[in-house]
Every structure is written in structure tokens, then in C-alpha cells.
Amino acid sequence: MARVKKVMLTKVPTLKKEAKIEEAAKLLTSTENGCVVIVENGAPVGIVTELDYVRNLTSGKSLKGPVTKIMSSPVNSMTPKTKLDEALKIIDTKRYRKYPVVENNKLVGLVTKNDVVHAMSDEMKFHRNIQNAVLIIFVLFELFVFAFNTIL
Amino acid sequence: MIKVKSIMTKNVVTVSPSSTVMEAANKIKSKSVSSLVVVDKNKPIAVISERDIIKGVIAKKSKVKDIMSKNFMNISPATTFSAISKSLRGKNIQRFPVVENGDLVGLITETDIVEATRDFTRLHQIVQEIILAIFGLGTAFFLFYFSPLRTVVFGF
Numbered sequence: 667m668a669r670v671k672k673v674m675l676t677k678v679p680t681l682k683k684e685a686k687i688e689e690a691a692k693l694l695t696s697t698e699n700g701c702v703v704i705v706e707n708g709a710p711v712g713i714v715t716e717l718d719y720v721r722n723l724t725s726g727k728s729l730k731g732p733v734t735k736i737m738s739s740p741v742n743s744m745t746p747k748t749k750l751d752e753a754l755k756i757i758d759t760k761r762y763r764k765y766p767v768v769e770n771n772k773l774v775g776l777v778t779k780n781d782v783v784h785a786m787s788d789e790m791k792f793h794r795n796i797q798n799a800v801l802i803i804f805v806l807f808e809l810f811v812f813a814f815n816t817i818l
Numbered sequence: 819m820i821k822v823k824s825i826m827t828k829n830v831v832t833v834s835p836s837s838t839v840m841e842a843a844n845k846i847k848s849k850s851v852s853s854l855v856v857v858d859k860n861k862p863i864a865v866i867s868e869r870d871i872i873k874g875v876i877a878k879k880s881k882v883k884d885i886m887s888k889n890f891m892n893i894s895p896a897t898t899f900s901a902i903s904k905s906l907r908g909k910n911i912q913r914f915p916v917v918e919n920g921d922l923v924g925l926i927t928e929t930d931i932v933e934a935t936r937d938f939t940r941l942h943q944i945v946q947e948i949i950l951a952i953f954g955l956g957t958a959f960f961l962f963y964f965s966p967l968r969t970v971v972f973g974f
Contacts, residue, residue: 695873716868724847783932787939808960
């Protein structure tokens with residue numbers, strides 16, 4: 667089973683705790699990840715997703731001020747060594763889509779639900795093909811021995 | 819084979835090009851969706867995501883028609899799942915309005931595709947286990963057939 671390290675993105679948009687909401691909005695739209703991780707001394711302390719921003723927009727709150735006002739915190743993180751099936755379990759219980767990856771208390775990547783599911787599906791396909799190839803060889807061998815013995 | 823109809827969302831939240839950005843944002847929040855389909859006479863002409871709304875707010879746009887994006891692909895109920903999955907992963911298209919006889923009947927998003935992929939993977943695992951079980955029985959038969967136990971097991 668592959669681990670989070672294999673599927674995580676290593677280029678994560680980050681902002682310091684002191685950043686403004688406007689900076690977060692700009693970063694959200696200029697990157698493709700759909701979220702910005704808020705860090706303090708290299709460790710993630712919160713996450714701002716596109717949804718967080720829209721939610722605050724519709725509730726009529728001011729979208730000025732520090733980014734800590736709209737971020738979700740504390741943040742659930744994984745380590746690069748987390749196995750994909752464990753990662754999927756975490757995703758199913760926490761029901762978030764994006765998780766910072768932390769190693770030695772430093773942010774090293776970002777893992778999304780979609781990437782985990784697709785990686786597991788690809789891995790499954792690969793294993794299935796190998797397994798079936800081995801099975802076919804076995805079956806052919808058995809048939810051959812069987813036929814050989816019956817004829818004689 | 820996964821059918822488009824079985825994985826699509828049927829209650830698509832739509833918005834007209836002349837609505838305001840705030841109306842669109844409110845719809846996204848109240849209906850708990852990640853995107854809206856912009857329709858003109860029930861024909862999808864564009865999509866709006868949370869991201870487009872943020873862009874609109876930054877650029878101080880007020881109408882949906884100024885922020886809507888063309889990053890979508892109309893599909894029919896007959897489109898195959900693998901074609902959609904390929905467009906998602908290859909062309910980075912995340913929203914697929916389903917159009918039948920010129921009318922919008924559903925929407926497939928990245929979430930739907932991911933969930934379908936998961937179900938599909940699970941189904942494949944079960945099928946694989948059944949194949950293994952049949953193979954195991956066949957091999958057991960094979961081994962007994964050629965072993966000294968043959969007379970005990972088969973009686974000849």
C-alpha cells in the first residue's frame with residue numbers, strides 16, 4: 667500500500683498568521699489548490715478554503731482583517747508515512763477534503779481526498795492485472811498437466 | 819459499466835447570467851453545493867464555482883455574467899464514465915452538465931466522479947476475490963487429483 671508521501675502535493679500555498687484576508691483571497695484565486703494553509707514557524711495552525719471565504723461573504727461579515735478570523739482551526743493533518751487506506755479512513759471520519767502533511771512539526775505537503783481515491787484506484791488496477799496474469803499462467807499450467815495425464 | 823444517469827446530481831442549482839454575485843454566493847451556501855450552472859432558457863451556458871465568486875469579489879464585479887467561467891463540458895446521458903474521468907484528470911475540467919434533448923437534466927462534479935471511482939474500486943475488489951476463490955477451488959481439485967489421496971477423495 668502506497669503512502670501519503672507518494673500522492674501529496676509539495677507546493678502548498680501558505681500564509682503567515684498575521685496575513686490579511688485579502689491576501690488569502692488573492693492566493694486562493696492565483697493557485698489551483700482551493701485552499702491556503704496558515705502557518706506559524708513552519709507548522710500549520712489553520713486552513714482557509716474557498717468555501718470558508720464564500721461562507722463569510724454571505725454571512726455579511728467584513729472581509730477585512732487578519733486571516734485568522736475566517737480560517738478553520740485546529741487543522742487535521744497527516745504525516746508522509748500515513749498509509750493511503752488509513753488516510754481514507756481519516757478523510758471519512760473528519761469529512762474534510764484537504765489535509766496538510768506534517769513531518770517533524772513542519773508543513774511538507776498537502777493531500778486531497780481526490781488524489782487519495784484516484785491513487786488507490788490506480789494501485790488496485792495495477793495489482794489486479796498482475797494477479798490475473800499470474801492466475802492465467804497457473805490455470806494454463808494446470809490444464810496442460812491435466813490434459814497430458816488424461817491422454818496418457 | 820457506470821451510467822452517467824446513476825451518478826449525476828439531478829437537482830442542479832442554477833442561476834441566470836443577470837443575477838448578482840451575492841445571489842450566487844448565497845445559493846452556493848444555502849444549497850451546500852460547490853458550483854452553480856448558469857442557464858439561459860434551461861441551456862447551460864457557463865458554470866460558477868466558489869473560486870469564481872472570490873475572483874469576482876476581488877475584482878469588484880457584481881453580475882454573474884462577468885464572473886462565470888467556460889471551464890465545463892456538456893455531456894449526454896450516454897457519455898461513458900471513462901471519457902468523463904479522462905477529461906477530469908487530463909483537461910482539468912471539473913464540472914459536467916448533463917444535457918438531454920437540449921435541456922439540462924443533471925450535473926456531474928468532481929465529487930460524484932470520485933465517489934463513483936471509490937464504488938467501482940470496491941466492486942472490482944469483490945470480483946477479484948470471487949475469481950481468487952474459484953481459482954483456489956480449482957487448484958485444490960487439481961492437487962487432490964494428482965495426489966495419493968485421490969482414491970480417498972474421488973473414489974477412483
